[in-house]
Amino acid sequence: MRNKRLQNQVTAGRFTLPAVTLICTLCWVSTSFLFPQLASIPTQDNQPFFWQSIQSFLLPGWAEQIVSFLIYAIIGYFLIELNNQFGIIRMRASMQTAIYFLFVTVCPEMHLLYAGDIAALASLISIYFLFRSYQQSHAAGYLFYSFLFIGMGSIIFPQLTVFSVLWILEAYRFQSLTLRSFCGALLGWMLPYWFLFGHAFFYNEMDLFYRPFIELSTFGEAFHLQTLQSWELAILGYLLILFIVSAVHCIAAGFEDKIRTRAYLQFLIDLTIFLFLLIAIQPNYCNDLLPLLMISNSILIGHFFVLTNSKSSNVFFIISLVSLTLLFAFNIWTLL
Structure with a gap:
């Protein structure tokens, strides 16, 4: 009976990831041709200074979607390696990558290149x-x-x-935080800024060094959710529902996992909650935070779908797929 359910056929199928990759690629290419105006959307005013410079001088508009596609592909690969290295889903599963690709694909506005894409990749390696x-x-x-x-x-x-605070707390919970490791973490964070300071000092452009700290201390209007677009509200609501279900499952069925795995899953739950709160407090950074939110959510949801086999989970899986299809249709409709 287990293998006859759609949920288990999809999650255990060896062709799931190739099929999802093909579907997502076709949807990606189709939306780029059907909505060429996406590539001409003006850069948001709250985009970081260095990112605006990269977009202006290094990347032509037509290349942004290609680079964004490649970055998401790299993230998908690292999601597989992350699970293979740490056994978060207790098997060599690629479901989390398939879910991540689907999340990104159903939001055509995310096919553009944002600073958050680079930040998400750096965070995943971190x-x-x-x-x-x-x-x-x-x-x-x-x-x-x-x-x-x-x-x-x-x-x-x-x-x-801001995420370094959460990283420090989680390192303490991982029992890896000592005075020496804290100093190592501090030196690691400072190293890129040392190079930036050297460049700014040598060329007498110290504003370049101050710029990230000025932008870090600049806050938009808190809880001003009216600034969120309809597609952002839709995907956030969808992700929130899936997160609640998967997080409850992780906590309720945590005894089935190793202590180490439970610690990893708890970190992902904490990270997801942190991201939802940050988006609620500063919704103007939603576009940049969504890629990382989808990373943490995809692992948790993949953990839920792969390791459950009840009738209710199968029904929820089908509802999730139908809702994802409707979400994609809604996002396409908003672009018409």
Whole structure:
């Protein structure tokens, strides 16, 4: 009976990821041809200074969707490697990557290139090293590399620095935070800024060095959710429902996982809650935070769908697929 359910056929199928990749690629190409105006959407005023410079001088408008597609593909690959290395879903599953591709595809506005795409990739690599530090007696090196990528990403998207607070708390919960590893984390975060300071000082352009800190301390109107577009509200509501269901499952069925795996899942739950709160407080950064929110959500939801086999979970899986299709149709309709 288990194998006859659609949920288990999809999650255990070896052709699921190739099929999803093909479907997403076709949808991506189709939307780019049907809605060429997406490539001409003006840059938002709240985009970080360094990111605006990269977009203006290095990337022509037509290349943004291609680069964005490649970045999402790299993120999908790292999601598979993350699960293979740490066994979050207790098997060599690729469901989390398929889910991530679907999330991104149903939002044509996310096919453009944002600073948050780079920040999400840097954060995912940072999470890998943070997980490696779990209960390590000599974790300074792992935390150094973890915070190095946080620092690199924060130059492009300064608000990423805020996540270092969560990283420190989680390192403490992973029993890898000592005075030495804390100093290693601090040095890792500072290293990109040392290079930035050297460049700014040498060329007498110290404003370049101050710019990320100024942008980090600049806050928009809090809880001003009216600024969110309809497609952003729709995908946030969809992700919130899936997150609640998957998080409840992780907590309720946590005894089935190893202690290490439960710690990883709890980190992903904390990260997702943190992201939802940050989007609610500063909705003007929604576009940049959505890629990272989809990363944490895709792992949790993949964990839920792969490891459940009840009738209710199968019904929820079907409802989720139908809702995702309707969400894609709604987003297409808003572009007409």
